[in-house]
Amino acid sequence: MIDHAEYLKDESRLSGAAEAVLFPQSAEELAALLKEGRPVTFQGARTGIMGAAVPTAGRAVNLTALSGATALGQDEKGFWIDVLPGTLLCDLRAALRRREFDTARWSDASKAALKSLPAGLDFLPDPTEETASLGGMFMTNAGGPSSLSCGRTAEHVLAVGGLFASGESFALARGQCQIDGAGRCALPGGQTLQLPACPGLLLPLCPAPGQDLVDLLSGSEGMLAAVTSLRLRLSARPKVRWSVVFFFDGPQGAAAFADGALAMRPAWEGCDLLSLEYLDERSLGLFCSLRRTQSRLQVLPDLPEGARAAVMAGLGGAEESSVEEALGALLECFVEAGGQEEDTWAADTPDEIEKFQLLRHAVPEGANAVVDQNRQKEPALHKLTADVSFPNAPLCGLLPELLGLVEESGLDGALFGHLGGRHFHLNLLPRDRAGLERAEALCEEVCRRSLARGGSPAAENGVGKTKRALLARLLPADVLAAMRAVKQAFDPQGVLNPGNFF
Ligand SMILES: Cc1cc2nc3c(=O)[nH]c(=O)nc-3n(C[C@H](O)[C@H](O)[C@H](O)COP(=O)(O)OP(=O)(O)OC[C@H]3O[C@@H](n4cnc5c(N)ncnc54)[C@H](O)[C@@H]3O)c2cc1C
CATH class of the missing domain: 3.30.465.10 (Uridine Diphospho-n-acetylenolpyruvylglucosamine Reductase; domain 3)
Incomplete structure (x- = not known):
């Protein structure tokens, strides 16, 4: 039995309304639905965190029944x-x-491609x-x-x-x-x-x-x-891979290390920095809280004592020697930034590398758990995410600036994100209605700063419903008009995903 109420929500924790929730079983069935000309909100797995898949009018059309691979092949650049x-x-x-x-339904050519x-x-x-x-x-x-x-x-x-x-x-x-x-x-x-x-x-x-x-x-x-x-x-994926988590006693060391790692990256031969992720003190705290209740997270060791920030680096290349050389350079950079060699976790097998990803993934999950807890007292509360980029900004200035804004606001907030693109997910977790207002103001301020510095105030997670009012305030009228005109050109009746963006 399908719990339709579930399909009125996504990971933003917003809850919407729909005349019906439909699960088309084929593209033809979906086409017939669209031909009726009534408003629809498409849904995938509803892991989006901006409410983009939350219906507000018409019907929710969940597409998860359209699942599976239908063909495999090869061209001059590789497999598809x-x-x-x-x-x-x-x-x-x-x-x-x-x-x-x-x-079962693949062509002979696809079946042959699978063999190779x-x-x-x-x-x-x-x-x-x-x-x-x-x-x-x-x-x-x-x-x-x-x-x-x-x-x-x-x-x-x-x-x-x-x-x-x-x-x-x-x-x-x-x-x-x-x-x-x-x-x-x-x-x-x-x-x-x-x-x-x-x-x-x-x-x-x-x-x-x-x-x-x-x-x-x-x-x-x-x-x-x-x-x-x-x-x-x-x-x-590269043949040789390492994942190393560097722990610091505060954000300054983490920022100096990350600036150093990004500066040395272009000079590496045969090795690339695959990822560079930041977790602030509150992010580490969210991981620790979740780990107390979820046994799957207990496969990870305890955090080093005094860890108040972490940078997770992924390295990869074809030869062990070049990857190990880059790893050595990163370790030197870590020590120069005030780190201690024993305050690291390192992995070089796919299973261990995957385990480390649990640390990163637990942070937004932990943030959502806090939101759920806070909502038990005040159902109107939700998470606010400033999903912002600041292209090329030195992290030594940017990290203290963003963390300072959170501290000044007195809000519960976790800062984590992709350091290579200077792209942060600032998760604000208000505890009451006054906090929600302050979180909205802070989110807007951070987005404003990002836009003013050539970045994006919706850098990765989209706009959906949770950021639409904010973008309406922040974006110049001509940009908004242009976006509306694009929507109008493709969807003159405005029936696709009403409520997203506008
Ligand atoms: C713990 C956690 C961590 C996350 N970390 C990241 C991260 O680091 N980076 C990142 O980018 N995202 C992240 N996300 C967000 C999320 O996983 C992504 O946005 C994902 O791409 C959404 O996929 P979905 O299938 O859940 O889409 P949904 O949430 O169901 O839908 C997203 C949007 O796509 C539309 N849509 C879906 N399918 C179709 C279709 N077939 N046709 C037309 N429109 C469609 C929906 O209408 C909606 O607008 C995270 C989410 C969680 C819960």
Whole structure:
């Protein structure tokens, strides 16, 4: 029996309303639904944290029944796989690891490709939440720690199959449709859309000359079309990998270390910094609290005494010697930044590396657990996430600035994120209504600072419903008008995902 109330929520903890929750079993069924012309909110696995999959009107259309791989093949750049949008990242990864798929409906060519599929190929983008669906990952252009080395989801998408708001289907290969200098974009069906000029902001729904239509659709949070299939590039992970967690007695050391690591990265030969993640003191505290109640987290050691900040570094390369050389350089940098060698965790096997990811993943999970607890006293409370980037800002200045803002506010807040892109998820966890107001003000201030420095106030998790009022206040009127015009061009009746963005 399906608990429909569950489908009115996502990981933002917002709760919406819908006339019905529907689970189409095929793209044709979905097309028939769209042809009725009534408002719909698409859902993947509902792990999004901005409320983008939370319905506010019309019907919730959950696409997780459209799941599985449908074809496999190879081109001059390597292997690709076709998946339905509701396929979960964890399921795709498990099938690739085992090289076992349900091939009953595969063509002979796909079956033959499976026989020659090398071990170790994977879909690399990783929002840390492996239960996300591939359709949701595309529609949020999910990033995550690995984005430092492999970019975000859209960069690994070769083609998209989907449905426009009218229910008409399309098949779109990367490189097939691009926006020209005058803002024109020819759609796969032959129709040409006139899109507005959009000042180059790092935000979804902002078209730019030369932009591929695949990239305009990615990150659009289901506002422009439905995705019914994706062709994904499969890639190999580096042969030699290390994951090291460096613990510090405060943020200054962590910032000096991270600035040093990023500065030395370009000089490394045969080794790359795959990820560089920051966890502040409150983030470590959230991990410790969750670890007390969740046995799966007890596979990780106790944190070193006095640990008040951590930087998790992933390193990879083809040869052990080059990776170990880079590791040595990182250790020197750690000691120069005031760290002690014994205050590190290090792993070089896939299982151990995966274990370390539990630390990073436990932080947003722990934040959500606190929100749930606070909501028992005050149901109106929710988490506020300033998901912001500050391109190229030195971390020695940026980290103390952001942490100082949280401290001044007196709010419960955890700062963590991807140091390579200077991209932070500041999670604010208000305890009462007054705190909620202060959290909203702080979130706005941090987003304002990010925009003023050429960054993005919706850098990775999207806009959804939780950030729409804030963006309406922060963005210049011409940018908002341009975004609306993009929406209008694709969805003139405004039936797709009403309430997201606008
Ligand atoms: C603990 C935790 C950690 C996280 N860490 C990260 C992180 O580091 N980086 C990151 O980027 N994200 C992160 N996320 C957010 C989340 O996992 C991603 O946004 C993910 O891509 C959402 O996928 P989903 O299947 O859950 O999509 P949903 O939440 O169901 O939907 C997201 C959006 O996509 C639309 N959509 C979904 N499927 C379709 C479709 N087939 N057609 C059209 N529109 C569709 C929905 O309408 C909605 O607008 C985290 C989440 C959690 C809970």
